[in-house]
Amino acid sequence: MAEAIAIYHSMAEFYASMGGTLEQEVEFTIHRLEKVHGDVPVKSPLFRANYYSIIIIGSGRGRYIIDNHSYATKPYTIYFTNPGHLKGFEIHELATGFVITFAESFLKQYVREDIFDEFPFLIAEVAPPQYTNQDIFQEFNDLGNQLIREYQSHSNYKFKIIGSLMVVLLLKIKEKFWRTYDPINESDSRSQIVLTFKRNLEKHFRDLTAGNVDTLYQVQDYAEAQYLHPSYLSTVIKSKTGKSVNNWIAEKVIAEAQAILSRSSVSIQEVAYQLGFQEPGHFSRYFKKHTGMSPSVFRENL
Numbered sequence: 001m002a003e004a005i006a007i008y009h010s011m012a013e014f015y016a017s018m019g020g021t022l023e024q025e026v027e028f029t030i031h032r033l034e035k036v037h038g039d040v041p042v043k044s045p046l047f048r049a050n051y052y053s054i055i056i057i058g059s060g061r062g063r064y065i066i067d068n069h070s071y072a073t074k075p076y077t078i079y080f081t082n083p084g085h086l087k088g089f090e091i092h093e094l095a096t097g098f099v100i101t102f103a104e105s106f107l108k109q110y111v112r113e114d115i116f117d118e119f120p121f122l123i124a125e126v127a128p129p130q131y132t133n134q135d136i137f138q139e140f141n142d143l144g145n146q147l148i149r150e151y152q153s154h155s156n157y158k159f160k161i162i163g164s165l166m167v168v169l170l171l172k173i174k175e176k177f178w179r180t181y182d183p184i185n186e187s188d189s190r191s192q193i194v195l196t197f198k199r200n201l202e203k204h205f206r207d208l209t210a211g212n213v214d215t216l217y218q219v220q221d222y223a224e225a226q227y228l229h230p231s232y233l234s235t236v237i238k239s240k241t242g243k244s245v246n247n248w249i250a251e252k253v254i255a256e257a258q259a260i261l262s263r264s265s266v267s268i269q270e271v272a273y274q275l276g277f278q279e280p281g282h283f284s285r286y287f288k289k290h291t292g293m294s295p296s297v298f299r300e301n302l
Contacts, residue, residue: 005086006047007227014049014101026110026159027051027103030144030151033060033095042091048227049087051103052122054080054169056140060095064088064129067192071129076137079129080173082122084193084228098144102166104229110163111170116235119170121178123236125191130177143169193226193236200225201248205256208276216253216276219245254290257283261299268295 008014033055046065055064057077064071065088066081073079073095081087083104107115107122116122132140143165150161174181200222207213222245223233238244243251253275260271272283287295 006045008047008049008051014047014051026106028101028106028110028151028159028162030098030100030147032148033057033097033099036099037091037095040091040094042089044089046086046088048084050083050227050229051101052080052082052107054078054100054173055097056100056137056144057095057097058137058141059093059097060091061093062089062091062095064090066127069126069128073129074131076132076134077129078132078137078140078173078177080127082124082127083232084226085125097141098148100144100147100169104232106159106163107166110159111166116239119174120239121174121181122170123232123239124178124181125193125236132176136176139172140169143172191236191240193228193233194240196226197222197233197237197245197248201252205252209256209260209274211274214273214276217249219249250286250290254287257287257295258291258298261295262302271295 042062055073055078057073057075059075060073061075062073064073064079064081066085071079073089104115112118121127147162147165147169150158150165155161204213204217208216219230219234223230226233228236234245237248241248257271257275260266260274266274268284269280272280275283277283277286284294284296287293287298291298293301
């Protein structure tokens, strides 16, 4: 029997599953690994989560899983995981270090709005661990200690200070491991998010034209299908294909509409309903916006 996969749409859901609570509205946490996983061995269930993790491991041994990849963890390992991936971990020998979790909302509020432009590796789909030496590890360990001190403080400026420290941490990760990363080079042919989006897009339009569904999916729907935040999905698709999710949807709508108008004599109203538009007038305006002519004129010009 296949192993059940837990789905966490927020960090609050993840903490609730562990029997705890996220005690602040800001979606950022940092904990010492030895306090989180005091008893070993530990094997987590497989799960998907809509947040980032950075793990700084000073000692200990085990492995972690991202999608169909399995990686060893050992002293001086640093790795991060992005939202939406299938994840799991095992701890064979007590680990020391830090586990940092944060959501996209934290990055955009306390780090910077154009976070993916400055740190494109945050949308990398394959992020293998970095096995460092003691000197490089010490730089990250020092930042971990600074972050946890601020996180445990009661300062009114706590999360602003943490945001500034996270800029330093992300810059260090970029400098040491991802200096030349370009999301375009991680082509859409190897991108699981892109491939899944394209499959979902095709399936949805097959369901629409077959009458199995009657609502046109939007960005939110495609994001939820992969347990991703809509803006994160949009960023990944745009950076790796050159087109936004809305562009992909629009091109598919127009292609399907033109095919139906060309091959059948059904009314414009029926074409609109078949493609998930609740108002035929909305469909006609949408079609004209993207083609420069109304559906009726398109059909007359055939």
